Amino acid sequence: MAGTAVHRRLTWQVAEVVDVVPETESVKTLRLDVPEWAGHLPGQHVDIRLTAEDGYQAERSYSIASAPESEAVELTVEHVEDGEVSPYLTGELRQGDRFELRGPVGGYFVWEPSRGGPLLLVAGGSGVVPLMAMVRHRVAAGAEVPTTLLFSSRGWDDVIYRDELEGLETNGLRVVHTLTRSHPDDWIGYSRRVDPEMLRELGPAPEERPQVYVCGPTPFVEAVAKALVDLGHEPVGIRTERFGPTGG
């Protein structure tokens, strides 16, 4: 097996919080210094482990939001009511605090420019996080793969990375929002859940053989994946990542 890639045991390492950046009312980005970080690919995640004073441990997975080119490792975390881990990560952590993480892990839900396109990214709420790492990497790497990000949020103030996404809309990247619960009075965009008609309108068509990445809560992912297959997209071209309340 000599010479084969990444044969390394996963070990827990200590991350230090460099900064905590609010994204929306319930979502924060943790900028982390991880001294032994080995680099990552867009779409990968980390496991976080918190240990209580009595020894009780809770583990959760969080997607990496930052591009591989970023100096700090960034995780964007949504506060989940009644969650075990996210209330601590979003409410208690301050600059200089430390916790354990291991990673990066995963390889299936990863996009690199060499995988080509066109690229269709479909995000539900904080499911945008691993897709944002792909978008950021696309920009940092100077890739020009035609890319559509279809992003479903509850309302305009719930749109994570809203300002940054507006600034990135050049060079073949199109960002389309749909707001499912409330929208500004002058909203002219989509205001319903992602459905087959929306996906057909936006494209790319199945004939273009797009690389598709879908991330969000389990019901969102299943509905979008089914709609894409019904439209004629090859299941093998659709990569999905689900998260549930256990993400809390």
Next chain:
Amino acid sequence: MTDDVKLDGNAAAGILQQIFAVEVTMASGTCDGCGAVEPVGAVSVYARAAGTVLRCPHCEAVLMKVVTDGERIWVDLRGLRALELSV
């Protein structure tokens, strides 16, 4: 916390890499029940506090069970006929 939420193989990437010492979500797994072949990242995963169950996305047969108590990991692979990894 809610038990038995359906996730996918990505959610098991950490524990699987801990066991196999390689990235496993890109590996192809063959279901012993129906013979379907899928990347591990695409199978269904049901995660509980201490245990993780991987199921075939086609026939729902159990492919793999992983239970950990923090000091040991117990792995049941009987539903997985084959696992093919790139080297």
